[in-house]
Amino acid sequence: MFEARLNAATTLKKVLDAIKDLLNEATFDCSDAGIQLQAMDNSHVSLVSLTLRSDGFDKFRCDRNLSMGMNLGSMSKILKCANNEDTVTMKAQDNADTVTFMFESQNHEKVSDYEMKLMNLDQEHLGIPETDYSCVVRMPAMEFARICRDLSQFGESVIICCTKEGVKFSASGDVGSANIKLAQTSSVDKEEEAVTIEMQEPVSLTFACRYLNAFTKATPLSNQVQLSMSADVPLVVEYRIPDLGHIRYYLAPKIEE
């Protein structure tokens, strides 16, 4: 028996919004530790890694490890039927071929349930080693989303250049070129507005705008985003989901031919 309850459906809606542009379907691996998902996009350029800890749920029970392959378009249709404030419960029997989403209104007067067929998906897990990154940048998630959106007007690629002075995002194309520099904040009233840079070595890497923009769909989950970079390895973009877990995106760099 698997059962996981969140007091507000809005959290699950935001999690789904953060992954459904990159993935058509994905396997949710459930254990007593929580729910894990790891999947590459179709082109194998980016990877989504989602962790939702069992202690972050309002109720969590998982008697046997369970892998639930879900069509994210179908899941999205179902979650649209929930109000943001509804309690959402996901339920599945052991070895089931369906999962049930149950929504309950705050006044308990409306209860709906939606059963969705599960899929058998080929699992392609990547082994990602623990890495000490040369640069780790933390900044407001809204700021990062704004930068990715603004620069994508100028080119298909963004160059992220990080030194101890700051981080620079650049793009160029037919229109011209654009550069956005962010300095480390010296003092801020609110921690979520800070830009911080931990640098061992300066790095300069090129990434596809399209994927960075897709990652910023996670912005509603977190005030801050963390970018981890080292020369010639994938970028890690991490959003922490308060009291519940995190979503990490890995993106292979573009390299000179």
Place this chain on the structure above:
Amino acid sequence: TPIQNDLTEYYSLI
């Protein structure tokens, strides 16, 4: 122009 690398160039399938 730079070319897009594949993630499997960096991480192995398990």
